[in-house]
Structures are given as structure tokens and as C-alpha cells.
Amino acid sequence: MTLVTVAVAVIAVVITGLLSLQFVRSSTRDQARAQLSAQADILATLPRLASAAELADKASLALGGTEVALVTDGAANGAAAQYVDRLMLTRLAGGAAVSTTRLGDTGLVLVEARPGQDGTAVVLALPLSTVDRAVAPVTARILVALALGLLVAVVGGTVLARLLSRPLTDTAAAARRMASGERGVAMPRTPTSEIADLAAALSALDAALTASEGRQREFLLSISHELRTPLTALRGYAEAMADGLVEPREMRRIGRTLVTETERLDGFVADLLELARLEADDFSVTRAPVDLGAVLNEAAAAWAGRASTINVTVSASGTASAVTDAHRLRQVIDGLIENALRVSPAGSTVALATEFSSAGAIVRVQDGGPGLADDDLPVAFERGLLRARYRDIRPVGTGLGLSIAARLVERLGGTLSVANAAAAGGAVFTVTLPA
Numbered sequence: 001m002t003l004v005t006v007a008v009a010v011i012a013v014v015i016t017g018l019l020s021l022q023f024v025r026s027s028t029r030d031q032a033r034a035q036l037s038a039q040a041d042i043l044a045t046l047p048r049l050a051s052a053a054e055l056a057d058k059a060s061l062a063l064g065g066t067e068v069a070l071v072t073d074g075a076a077n078g079a080a081a082q083y084v085d086r087l088m089l090t091r092l093a094g095g096a097a098v099s100t101t102r103l104g105d106t107g108l109v110l111v112e113a114r115p116g117q118d119g120t121a122v123v124l125a126l127p128l129s130t131v132d133r134a135v136a137p138v139t140a141r142i143l144v145a146l147a148l149g150l151l152v153a154v155v156g157g158t159v160l161a162r163l164l165s166r167p168l169t170d171t172a173a174a175a176r177r178m179a180s181g182e183r184g185v186a187m188p189r190t191p192t193s194e195i196a197d198l199a200a201a202l203s204a205l206d207a208a209l210t211a212s213e214g215r216q217r218e219f220l221l222s223i224s225h226e227l228r229t230p231l232t233a234l235r236g237y238a239e240a241m242a243d244g245l246v247e248p249r250e251m252r253r254i255g256r257t258l259v260t261e262t263e264r265l266d267g268f269v270a271d272l273l274e275l276a277r278l279e280a281d282d283f284s285v286t287r288a289p290v291d292l293g294a295v296l297n298e299a300a301a302a303w304a305g306r307a308s309t310i311n312v313t314v315s316a317s318g319t320a321s322a323v324t325d326a327h328r329l330r331q332v333i334d335g336l337i338e339n340a341l342r343v344s345p346a347g348s349t350v351a352l353a354t355e356f357s358s359a360g361a362i363v364r365v366q367d368g369g370p371g372l373a374d375d376d377l378p379v380a381f382e383r384g385l386l387r388a389r390y391r392d393i394r395p396v397g398t399g400l401g402l403s404i405a406a407r408l409v410e411r412l413g414g415t416l417s418v419a420n421a422a423a424a425g426g427a428v429f430t431v432t433l434p435a
Helices: 002-044 052-058 079-083 086-093 128-179 193-242 248-276 292-308 326-343 385-390 401-411
Strands: 067-072 075-078 098-104 107-115 121-127 288-291 313-317 321-324 349-357 360-366 415-420 427-433
Touching (some): 002 107, 002 121, 067 079, 079 121, 086 098, 086 107, 098 121, 128 193, 193 248, 193 292, 288 292, 288 326, 292 313, 292 326, 321 326, 326 349, 326 401, 326 427
Antiparallel strands (some): 349 360, 360 427, 415 427
């Protein structure tokens, strides 16, 4: 940018200088011819002169170096006679003035001829070399002015280019910081609109990358958290089978539960593959008619093993249906059951229920715990907040389950709310799905 700016400045000054010199030279020559013509007109009015020398003596020539010739009886005498030809003599004899340029020993010569009195004529000649020598001082001054202008143009162009390029350099450095993984990079401020547009575009890109990477990170955290649920079920039943606590008549039911949980694990792995291919930064949703009662029964069966180890019962009741994603709805229910088992004391029940209402299909998960404080209810679904409040008071999880459940229900087009049970105690989480 500096080189281009300086080059443009130099070219502009050089072209300006060349044109200025040409204009001065052309103007000076035109002025010299005008003066030579006026001098010839004055001399032509003098009475008849005997010789060119007498003409030169009596004439006070305004331009130094002017050569004079006197035409008498069809012949030219004097220093300027070498520029007089037959055609000029003919025109002068006819009373016409002549203004022309001839080629002399020193180059081009300005020639002005005028018919005088009594058949005589006056011829004045001025070599252009004489005119150009008179222009030399002016040319020198112009060249000095151009040199100063060129110096100012180079210095000013360099300073201006560096002022313009510094924000570009800073913007490039910020872009490199973004490429290295840094986010929230401050872009340089500049009054130059084009560079400001570039900085604004990079800031928008930075914000978009921050949002996308944040969603992908949240997605990965969510998947990692959700993987624990089917793994817990698989491990619980596997340990029960290894300890011989499973009766033969329960093997088929447990086998179906293990197959279901394995399929859920496969679904979570598919989510991770989508993230790896950059095809998703959040959970995908595939809607279809879903038997909500069947989903609750599957969830109750999957968590029965885990619940029995802490002497808690998981029950399911009710029938309803909705057009939703059964896999994602099961994620929501698992998160709510996990949270419920953590706070439910021995001998209590985690009740799953579904029904229809005027608002749509309802799914409720009620635990047997102490419930939530009034100031906990508005922030129950904010990530990690309840965990931070109660980690030193009672058993807590990772702080992700309720926030993931809320996000999934929102993805399903429903709402998730929480309230304290009026009579039996505990907290009631209600999922409302569109009818």
C-alpha cells in the first residue's frame, strides 16, 4: 500500500510537471510571436528606409536576438533575408502580411513580415532557441517547485499509507488470533469505512464461531451426561445378574430392557457422530406418533434396578399420545428420574404419570424428596445453579440434568415446569407437549 501510494503520488507530480513545463514553453512562444508581430506592424508604418541596417537602428526591438531584413525592389537585404523565399515576396508584393515558422541554422525561427510604404516590406525573425533561453529561469523555478511537491507527495503518501495500513495490520493480527482458537478478540477501530466494514465482519465471524463452538461444547457435555443413564441401567442389571439376584422368570424382561438401553446408547453414539461430521451442534429431533405410556413404562423398567438399590420404587401410570420424538422424550424423563432418585429417601416412590389436558399431552415426574425452596423454583433449570447451592448440604449431580431436560423439551416444542406437591410432598416436574 505504501509503495502504491507513493508511486501514484510520484506519477501525478511528474505528469503535472511535464504538462506545466509544456504549457509555460507554449505560452512563452505564443507571447514572443505576438510581440514580434506587433513590432513588425510598428516598423511597417515607418517612412521608406534606405537599408536594413537603418531599419534596425531606427527600430527599438522589444525582443533581444531579433533579426531584421528590408525588402526593396523585390529583394531582401539583412540578417533575416535567409528566411525570405519567392512565395513570401509575392504575398508581400500583394500587400498581405506573413506569419510563419522557418528552419534556420539554430533550429526553428519565428518569422513575421509586413508590407510597408512605397513598395518596401519589413521582415523580422526570432529564433526559438532565444525564446527558450529566456524561459530557462522560469523552468528552473518550476522544477524546484516540482521537486518540493514531489518530496511532500512522497512523505505525505508514505505517512498516509502507513496510517491506512496500520488498522489492516492490526485486523490481520486479530484474525490470526481467531485462527489460533482465541475468541472474543477486540477488533481495531478506524475511521476508514472499508476497513471498519472488514473489522465488523470479522467481529461477526468471531461471535458466530463463539456461539457455534459454545453450542457444540454444550452438546458434547449433554451427550456425555446422557450416556451415563443407559450405562447405569446396564451396569445395575449386569451386577444383579452376576450376584444371582435375578430370577429366571425375570430374564426375558430384563433382556428386553437391556436391548432397549443398548439401542439408546447407539442413538447417543449417532449424535456424537453427527457432531464429529459437523452436521449438528444440538440434538436432532425426529417427530412421530408416540405412546407416552409405553415410554414411561420403559423408563420405569430401566431405572428399577438402580432404584431398588436405594429402596425406592419407580412407578408408571396413565395413557396418552403425542407427535414428538420418543428418543428425546426418554432423555428428558431419564434426567428427571435421575434427579428424583437422588433426593428421594428410602421407602418413597418416584411416580411417572401421563394424561391429556386442554394444554396438550402431560407427562409428570414426582419424587418423594423434600421439594424445592421458593427461590429455587424460578432457577431450577439454570445450569449448575442448584448444584452450587446444595453441594455442601446434600448429594448433587453434575448440574447438567435439569438444564438439558429443559432444552430438550424446548426443542420438542413443549414446556417444562416445576412445582412442589401440595399433599404428598416432593417436587413435581411437568412436561407439556403440543396436542
